[in-house]
Amino acid sequence: MAATTTLRSGELADCAGVNVETLRFYERKGLLPVPPRRASGYRDYPQEAVNLVLFIQRAKQLGFSLKEVKELLALREVARATCGDVVLLAERKVADIDAKIRDLRGMRRALTKLLKECPGSAPIAQCPIIESLAGRGRKTKKHPRSRGKEEGNGQR
Incomplete structure (x- = not known):
């Protein structure tokens, strides 16, 4: 059952239309939370990560820098925003x-x-x-x- 609720890196990359290196880059920049790993060492992304990566991609297409994308993502988490x-x-x-x-x-x-x-x-x-x-x-x-x-x- 867990396999259907989580995605490995390649699966997430395919769903979001990016490559695995992009996911790693977003993790290093703090845009994409570093996921837990399976016993095999594979990253285990939640399904919501697809929407997060798509959000980042759409914001970039509108010209937002990664720093600005990070600000937008942070605003989503602020209750008073x-x-x-x-x-x-x-x-x-x-x-x-x-x-x-x-x-x-x-x-x-x-x-x-x-x-x-x-x-x-x-x-x-x-x-x-x-x-x-x-x-x-x-x-x-x-x-x-x-x-x-x-x-x-x-x-x-």
Whole structure:
């Protein structure tokens, strides 16, 4: 009867769509409780572990870090916790995602500009993309810490 109420590592991994190494990693990070072992040494996970691993996976798909997932899991165990506590974490994550989107749009604009400047048929030594990456291209907006000899060197 016990065999039907518990899962070995491989069975849990299959049910949750992850590999066994992922389970071990989650255990080391404190996301998945270390299960008791059978006399044979096999780990004996409770059926609820499937839902826990799926929870972790879904949270990761939404962009939550493992540290944030741990916070969410901890909130589930706090009797006084409310949806508002989760909302704060989710709003913080949305703000992080918005910042990443802004950064990605900036990267896209910069790369698109470089693509427009590249004729494609010039020798590699004259490639504006390579020149820009090497810091020898046109004057571009630079990070404040990167100001120095390269800025305004007149090479175009």
